[in-house]
Amino acid sequence: MSERSDLRYGGFTTLFYKEVLRFWKVASQTVAAPVLTALLYLLIFSHVLEGHVQVHGVAYTAFLIPGLVMMSVLQNAFSNSSSSLIQSKVTGNIVFVLLPPISYMEFFAAYVAASVVRGLVVGTGVLFATFWFAPLTFVEPIWILVFAVMGGAILGSLGVIAGIWADKFDQLAAFQNFLIMPLTFLSGVFYSINSLPPFWQKLSHWNPVFYMIDGFRHGFFGISDASPWLSLAVVGGCLVLLATFTLNLLKRGYKLRN
Amino acid sequence: MSPAIRIEQVSKRFGSTRALDNVDLEIEQGEFFGLLGPNGAGKTTLISALAGLVRVDTGNLSVMGYDVQSDYRAARRHLGVVPQELVFDPFFSVRESLKIQSGYFGIGDNDDWIDEILENLGLASRAGANMRMLSGGMKRRVLVAQALVHRPPVIVLDEPTAGVDVELRQTLWQFIKRLNEAGHTIVLTTHYLEEAENLCNRIAMLKDGRVVALDTTKQLLRRFSAHALRLRTGGVMPKELTSEATESGGWWSIPFNSFDEIEPLLVKIRTAGCEIDSLEIGKPDLEEVFIRVMQGAHHE
Ligand SMILES: Nc1ncnc2c1ncn2[C@@H]1O[C@H](COP(=O)(O)OP(=O)(O)OP(=O)(O)O)[C@@H](O)[C@H]1O
Ligand SMILES: [Mg+2]
Numbered sequence: 093m094s095e096r097s098d099l100r101y102g103g104f105t106t107l108f109y110k111e112v113l114r115f116w117k118v119a120s121q122t123v124a125a126p127v128l129t130a131l132l133y134l135l136i137f138s139h140v141l142e143g144h145v146q147v148h149g150v151a152y153t154a155f156l157i158p159g160l161v162m163m164s165v166l167q168n169a170f171s172n173s174s175s176s177l178i179q180s181k182v183t184g185n186i187v188f189v190l191l192p193p194i195s196y197m198e199f200f201a202a203y204v205a206a207s208v209v210r211g212l213v214v215g216t217g218v219l220f221a222t223f224w225f226a227p228l229t230f231v232e233p234i235w236i237l238v239f240a241v242m243g244g245a246i247l248g249s250l251g252v253i254a255g256i257w258a259d260k261f262d263q264l265a266a267f268q269n270f271l272i273m274p275l276t277f278l279s280g281v282f283y284s285i286n287s288l289p290p291f292w293q294k295l296s297h298w299n300p301v302f303y304m305i306d307g308f309r310h311g312f313f314g315i316s317d318a319s320p321w322l323s324l325a326v327v328g329g330c331l332v333l334l335a336t337f338t339l340n341l342l343k344r345g346y347k348l349r350n
Numbered sequence: 351m352s353p354a355i356r357i358e359q360v361s362k363r364f365g366s367t368r369a370l371d372n373v374d375l376e377i378e379q380g381e382f383f384g385l386l387g388p389n390g391a392g393k394t395t396l397i398s399a400l401a402g403l404v405r406v407d408t409g410n411l412s413v414m415g416y417d418v419q420s421d422y423r424a425a426r427r428h429l430g431v432v433p434q435e436l437v438f439d440p441f442f443s444v445r446e447s448l449k450i451q452s453g454y455f456g457i458g459d460n461d462d463w464i465d466e467i468l469e470n471l472g473l474a475s476r477a478g479a480n481m482r483m484l485s486g487g488m489k490r491r492v493l494v495a496q497a498l499v500h501r502p503p504v505i506v507l508d509e510p511t512a513g514v515d516v517e518l519r520q521t522l523w524q525f526i527k528r529l530n531e532a533g534h535t536i537v538l539t540t541h542y543l544e545e546a547e548n549l550c551n552r553i554a555m556l557k558d559g560r561v562v563a564l565d566t567t568k569q570l571l572r573r574f575s576a577h578a579l580r581l582r583t584g585g586v587m588p589k590e591l592t593s594e595a596t597e598s599g600g601w602w603s604i605p606f607n608s609f610d611e612i613e614p615l616l617v618k619i620r621t622a623g624c625e626i627d628s629l630e631i632g633k634p635d636l637e638e639v640f641i642r643v644m645q646g647a648h649h650e
Contacts, residue, residue, distance in 0.1 A: 106453025114441050184437035188447075189494065190403055191431055193423035193452035349403055 103194035104202050111206030115172055128218040131162045134222050137282060147284040148315040153226035155309075157219070158236075159281035162243060162308040164218045166301065169211035169244040169261055170251040170272050173203045177255025178264050190349065196342035200252065200335070207248025208241055215240060228312060235311030235320050242327050243304035247248065247272070249334040256347050275301045286316055300330045352415030354504045354535035355400065360409030362395055362559075369395040370406065371559035377537060377552075379414075379503070382530050383476055384546040384567070385539045386640060388557035393539045394434050396556070397508050401431045415505055427455060430496050430502035434509050434539075438481040444468070444492055445477045455500035467495045470525045472518065487514045494522065498529075505529065507538040511545065523549060545572075547636040555643050563643045565606075567636070573637040576605040578632040579615060587619045588622035603632065 102143035115122040136171070138153040147155040180186035189199065225258050230236065250272070259265040296302045297318075307323030310316035342348070355377040362370040377383045385393050398404040400411050402418050402425070412419060416424040439447060444503065445464065452460040468474045471491045476484060481492065494510055507526070511519050527549070530536045540546055545594045546553060546567075553570055555563040563570065580603050587595055587602055595604045604615060612631075 101438070102456050109453070115397050117441055131633050173544060180439075183440070184433075184435050185439045187403065187441065188451060189435060189454065191401055191426060191429075192451070192500075193426040193456075194454060225584055254606075345405060349405055 093345060096243060104198040106196065107189060107194060107202035108205050112209055114176060115210050118148065123214055123217055126164050126214050127221050130218040131221045133160055134225060138225060148313060150313055151226055154228055156186055156282065157222045157226060157228060158309040159305055160222065161215045161218045161307045163276050163281045164273060165211035165215035165240050166247045166276055167272065168214040169202050169207040169247040172207040172210040173248050174249030174255040174264055175188035177252065178258055178261060183206045195222050196339060200339055203252050204245050204248040207251055208244035212240060213245035232311050235307055239304055239308035239327065242304060242331055246331050246334055249338045252338050253341065256341060275299055279305050279306060300326055303327050351379060353377060353415060355537065356383065356412045358410045360399060360406050360411060362399060362404065362406045365405065368559045373561055375554055375561060377535060379535050380533060381535055381552055382550050383537045384550035384553040385537060385556065386546055386553060390645065391556040392471060392559040393556055394508055397431060397506050400506065401429060402426060427500065428503050429558040430497035430500065430505045432497045432507040436486060436489055438489050438492065440482045443478050443480050444473060447481060447492060448495055451496045452499045457500060458533050463501065464499065467498050471495055473523055487518055491512055491518065504535045509539055511540060511542060543636040543640055557644060570639050571634040571636065574642045576634055578608055579604045579606060579612060580630050581626055584625040584627055586624065587609045588618055588624060591618060
């Protein structure tokens with residue numbers, strides 16, 4: 093921000109702007125690092141599996157790329173809201189957003205929207221870093237956008253919940269390690285769930301992240317494990333549920349105003 | 351005209367701690383009001399309740415007539431709070447912090463007012479500095495500045511001078527006094543009672559979550575603390591005076607209400623053959639009032 097440039101005003105816009113600026117100022121950690129991580133995954137997995145595995149008739153590396161992009165979108169969306177909130181709580185500067193006339197709706201929308209932006213920025217970075225490793229198609233791009241935004245919003249909401257609930261950084265780490273990581277890793281990022289034994293296939297159908305990644309991948313190849321419309325219904329349903337839950341926490345002032 | 355702050359029968363518990371116990375308080379517009387009390391008395395809790403940072407168990411609070419719960423947007427727009435804790439956002443510079451804070455209040459182009467605040471708080475030369483680079487006292491100044499970006503008619507300062515050097519205290523109070531003269535209502539908490547005595551027209555004293563004294567500063571001083579003749583003598587204090595006089599550290603202190611009483615007192619001392627080595631007239635001070643009120647409250 094230049095010294096005298098103007099902001100757009102109002103609680104939502106300013107808080108959203110501040111949240112975006114916050115991660116952008118440390119982009120090497122918040123954008124470059126996750127892009128590099130995804131690139132390493134791609135290099136290792138494609139080296140080991142390319143030529144051995146095909147999924148839906150797509151070469152493995154090409155199949156893997158959308159999975160890695162979506163995983164990065166999701167993890168970074170979660171990371172953005174949760175780490176911002178816990179930092180503000182631990183350092184106490186959360187009062188700066190609690191003192192002004194910002195409604196709980198605006199509060200929620202700003203944190204989630206900034207999370208989506210971070211997810212999309214990192215996801216785009218991963219796509220640019222990886223797409224020359226395999227011939228990629230973009231058959232139905234609208235699905236790509238829809239699932240990226242909705243998935244980012246869901247994980248952004250989860251991040252708000254985790255950031256508000258956790259009192260310490262290790263509680264947040266537990267939330268991340270025992271919930272977010274297993275859900276994303278066991279969702280078909282690295283494989284098609286059709287290649288799994290029946291029990292694991294059934295279990296995967298209970299994992300909402302599976303639908304986010306499957307629907308997202310459908311946008312690239314026009315082929316997926318589940319119908320994109322089913323995925324849309326599941327993901328949309330999850331978003332509505334989570335948003336309602338989070339808004340209710342915020343409305344009650346849970347842990348923020350007690 | 352609605353009062354600047356109205357607090358009606360407010361109670362708040364934290365577990366088994368009664369942080370606020372049925373507090374009633376009304377602060378008129380334009381007042382310079384002191385909220386005093388020992389550590390843990392409930393001052394910060396009361397301020398937090400007013401700012402909507404804490405939900406109270408019972409009672410109502412309003413700022414400029416706006417209820418802090420049902421009409422929180424208006425209430426918060428009319429209130430500026432300088433928090434007690436020294437908090438800052440390490441991601442931003444001083445100016446960025448102030449612009450962002452303005453934006454939260456829906457104010458876009460606020461540069462002129464921000465410049466004025468920076469100037470008045472001696473921060474102008476540090477405007478571009480990252481918050482992390484500032485000393486503790488400088489961070490405190492930024493906290494004050496952040497509370498003022500939206501020109502709130504009611505300004506609450508929770509120990510703004512803790513850990514702040516003499517120079518800033520002076521400049522800070524000059525600035526705050528000017529705001530008060532311009533019509534802003536000021537509420538401050540401090541443990542420097544001299545500050546409160548000089549600045550505040552009215553004072554409430556809190557103890558264990560209850561208001562144990564509430565009056566104009568003048569009245570409090572008059573009621574609980576008198577002028578006193580303080581003297582050091584070579585001899586013994588005459589019998590007739592020892593009932594009123596108290597001794598500590600070689601100094602006798604004899605309270606009096608009117609300056610007419612000084613002469614007869616001195617005469618008594620002289621006729622008793624008591625030699626005066628040193629003499630001064632002690633003025634009533636808030637510290638004495640504070641101690642007496644707190645002791646009194648203890649026995650209730
Ligand atoms: N979040 C909290 N959880 C539990 N107890 C609390 C909390 N906040 C305050 N208290 C308790 O409430 C009481 C009042 O605290 P408060 O901070 O309002 O005092 P204070 O008058 O501001 O004191 P100080 O002069 O030290 O700032 C204290 O006993 C304190 O321990
Ligand atoms: Mg306090």
